[in-house]
Amino acid sequence: MxxxxxxxxxxxxxxxxxxxxxxxxxxxAHKANRIEQIQQAGQIRIGVFSDKPPFGYIDNQGKSQGFDVEIAKAIGKDLLGDESKVEYVLVEAANRVEYLQSNKVDIILANFTVTPTRKEVVDFAKPYMQVALGVVSKDGEITDIKQLEGKTLLVNKGTTADAYFSKNYPNIKLLKFEQNTETFEALRDGRGDALAHDNTLLFAWAKDNPQFSVGIKHLGDQDFIAPAVKKGDTELLNWLNAEIEKLGQQGVLKQAYDKTLFPIYGDTVNEKDILITY
The missing domain is CATH 1.20.5 (Single alpha-helices involved in coiled-coils or other helix-helix interfaces)
Known part of the structure; x- marks a missing residue:
């Protein structure tokens, strides 16, 4: 027995x-064959914004457009041989991490700022932009953070602006929205005294809304915007690192800037202050 x-x-x-x-x-084997799996599927899913022009938005024909979309097209062409093989998955600031973790997207290109907290839950590739926070208000009347005491500041949930003011200025009242369109509409309607967001976005928005101006042009640290993949997706991350560097060296990032951002910024913004070209 x-x-x-x-x-x-x-x-x-x-x-x-x-x-x-x-x-x-x-x-x-699953990890090692990640690129092969995407190529066999013949499609790559890339998360972009639908309401953040000129970086990611939907045009009158219902198509995704913007700076991030131009980069996504280049990725699709280099990885799959055809830019039309990119599936654009529309995301919001607050759900970008969740979309990666739940495999709803392969890459996030939705103006994703690199932060220590986010690096704990996703893997960032090499950056393609640099950015800081800014504050826009009616006639640019808010020029100092102290002026926001006792006032309402509008932010998007899950953004660096939300995190920055929640941590450093808890006494400033924040009114938070999910979507960019809601946040900026609230500023136009007078539901807030100012709005904090990436300065690169604010410069563009203020140009189209001349009654508003970016009174605080640079706030906090200089940050970087980069593509992100699911934590541990090493093969795709390595490919993406090489791809971003190549796109910078070959002038593709500059072409994307000239097509989507320069018409908005003109000479008011220095390209070298935004674009990373390696």
């Missing part, structure tokens, strides 16, 4: 070990 039991136990342990090794090998 004891010998039989020992044989059964040994056989069971061997089976478990074999199953465990197979699972590990399958997992490693």
């Amino acid at each position: 004891n010998k039989t039991f020992k044989k059964i136990t040994a056989l069971f342990a061997t089976t478990l070990l074999a199953a465990s090794l197979t699972a590990c090998n399958d997992k490693e």
